[in-house]
Amino acid sequence: MGSETWGLDQYIASDMRVGNAMVMQIVENLQRIGWGESELFGVHMALEEAIINAIKHGNKESANKEVHVCVEASLHSFFLRVTDQGDGFDPSAVPDCTLDENLELGSGRGLMLMNHYMDMVQYNEQGNSLEIRKSR
Amino acid sequence: MTEFHCIKLSRKNDVSVVRLIDDRVMDSERIAVMGKELMSLTESENGHRVLLNLGNVRFLSSAAINKLIVLEKRLGAAGGYLKLSNLSPEVEEVFNITQLDSVFDICDDEDQAIAAFG
Numbered sequence: 001m002g003s004e005t006w007g008l009d010q011y012i013a014s015d016m017r018v019g020n021a022m023v024m025q026i027v028e029n030l031q032r033i034g035w036g037e038s039e040l041f042g043v044h045m046a047l048e049e050a051i052i053n054a055i056k057h058g059n060k061e062s063a064n065k066e067v068h069v070c071v072e073a074s075l076h077s078f079f080l081r082v083t084d085q086g087d088g089f090d091p092s093a094v095p096d097c098t099l100d101e102n103l104e105l106g107s108g109r110g111l112m113l114m115n116h117y118m119d120m121v122q123y124n125e126q127g128n129s130l131e132i133r134k135s136r
Numbered sequence: 137m138t139e140f141h142c143i144k145l146s147r148k149n150d151v152s153v154v155r156l157i158d159d160r161v162m163d164s165e166r167i168a169v170m171g172k173e174l175m176s177l178t179e180s181e182n183g184h185r186v187l188l189n190l191g192n193v194r195f196l197s198s199a200a201i202n203k204l205i206v207l208e209k210r211l212g213a214a215g216g217y218l219k220l221s222n223l224s225p226e227v228e229e230v231f232n233i234t235q236l237d238s239v240f241d242i243c244d245d246e247d248q249a250i251a252a253f254g
Contacts, residue, residue, distance in 0.1 A: 016164040023162070041195065041226040048162055048197050056164075098235045104209060106202040109234050113198060116233045 004033045008071040014059035014084075019051045019067070026071055026080075034075045035136075042117030043078055043134060049110030050082045050130050058084030058128055078134045088127030138180075142170035145177075151185045151253055152177055153246065161196040171203035175210065184216030187249045191222030201236065208240060217241075221249040 006029045012018050027044050035043070051069065059065035065085040072079040097108035114121050120133040144155045154177065158166060177186055188204065190196075208218045221243040223231070231237045243249035 020163055038226060044195055045230065052197070052199070103205050103239065104202070106198060109198045109201065112234055113230065
């Protein structure tokens with residue numbers, strides 16, 4: 001079990017149900033190769049934000065656009081790249097979700113959680129491709 | 137009587153005690169329904185003291201958390217009160233990371249929360 005790796009390279013439809021299924025597929029495979037429940041929680045949170053944001057905010061759930069999902073995982077590390085076909089965004093311009101006036105906006109909370117749970121969170125220059133990494 | 141699909145509602149003293157049915161609150165359609173059902177509590181006559189027991193919740197997405205924030209704000213605006221209880225350590229950590237522990241009144245368990253309503 002200790003040396004088992006798992007990976008995925010797939011284009012998925014910009015559909016929230018497909019995104020949720022993809023998140024669960026990745027979580028279940030990480031569990032299978034030995035990731036524990038409490039460590040998986042943070043990865044699950046980051047995955048959810050990355051994939052659902054790409055579908056919802058990146059591709060705006062367009063039937064004509066796909067999200068490219070790449071995963072490389074082992075018992076010791078997890079890497080995810082999610083690329084959408086949207087215009088991209090500037091992560092530094094996301095409003096501060098802890099301010100009272102922004103509480104209900106929701107934007108920024110996912111990024112905050114990803115930054116906490118992951119060792120690396122990196123967007124490309126256009127802001128439509130996100131890489132996250134976690135080592136154990 | 138209102139039929140709910142994503143929450144279970146019971147009464148304890150004068151408090152509406154709500155439990156979420158899903159242990160992983162992440163499906164966008166279910167979250168939308170949950171949001172509407174939670175909002176309906178702000179309109180009901182007895183809905184102004186609400187305890188949300190998250191005891192069975194193993195995972196909740198930030199979209200789900202957003203529904204809880206909206207509930208908190210709407211209840212507050214209507215003169216009501218919301219408390220959360222029975223958070224798993226992982227779920228509680230999410231509230232700490234996002235500084236929502238200062239927005240929500242979080243209690244250890246249901247009894248403590250009911251007592252805190254006074």
